Amino acid sequence: MRVNDDGTVTIGMTDIAQSLAGPVLHAKAKKVGVVRKKGRPIATVESGKWVGPVKCPVSGEIVEVNEKLVSDAHLLNRSPYQEGWVIKMRPSNLDEDIEDLLTGEAAVEAYRAKIENDGVTCTHIEGSDEY
């Protein structure tokens, strides 16, 4: 999740999540206007061997859906942090919801530890030279 300047948040999959899922075939997001509580699904992602939800880490209303994913779900694999975002949401309680989340360096460190512990190999993606 990324907090944007206009107060919305952009939600998508992480590199580790798309790597584990494998080539994505379908990414079906909920419609604009749908209100979701934190932790609920905002999209269903299907790959050749896996299906699961993309959950929203904060509560809010969906204000934009990435239409490019409808015709090209592989974008999620090629560019999870930039072109392959899933939805934008106007959060209803961001300050409180974000307290439960790790941000910045702390998030990077926790993720690095998870990748090492789980033995996941992330596929290379644009915009990140970390992995």
Next chain:
Amino acid sequence: MAKMALDLSQNKYSEVSFEEKEKLFEEAKSDGRWEHILNGCYECGICVAACPSARFYDFSPRVIAQAVAREDVDLVYTLMNDSIWDCSQCFSCDRCPRQNSPGQIITVLREVAVRNGLQTAKKALEGYGRIIYKIMSTGSQVSPDMLQPDAFPDWGKHVHEISANLEVWRKALPPETMHTIETGWNVDDKTIIELYLIWHMTGVMDLIEGIDEGLFMILVDVMEERLEEAGYDVAFD
């Protein structure tokens, strides 16, 4: 072919209390089918001879039938975790001269394992998430878009070419209902609504929730929306 050896040492699951193991076994025995599928065993081995899984895995339907007949609670628990998922549920073992059905005993044991959220059951079913999602959300079991190189490498090198041009291949089929990619055929609205109501009324969704919460979430999402459109006020949570 190298077989992975089944570890039947009695202390494999020693961290699980005998009472817990016994509770699961009693749950299996209280199933209405139990008295019809377990009689006695001659040890003739016909079930093993007929069993395709026994040829490829360290798996024996006779071991299952004997363990439950002897009421060996520890062994049944080990088998419930490490062996019953190797059965292909073909019921070739139903040719037992004593009318035992190791295959159906396994069906009951699997249901107990799923109902109780055993970690090994979750692991065994992990790879089936997309198939369960497909069946339960669309009413059609296998769809063309499941034919992907990473999921079915055993289909050979042509799987790449086929999966890249699915729409073209499907249009080559004469019946109109078959020009689908995400489902095996066009599924009637009435059929899918009835299926959703059956999943809801029979408690199947509770089983799914115990095994795969993510799968449960997305199924509920799909079903509640469609049922609401059809005029049903149904909540799965």
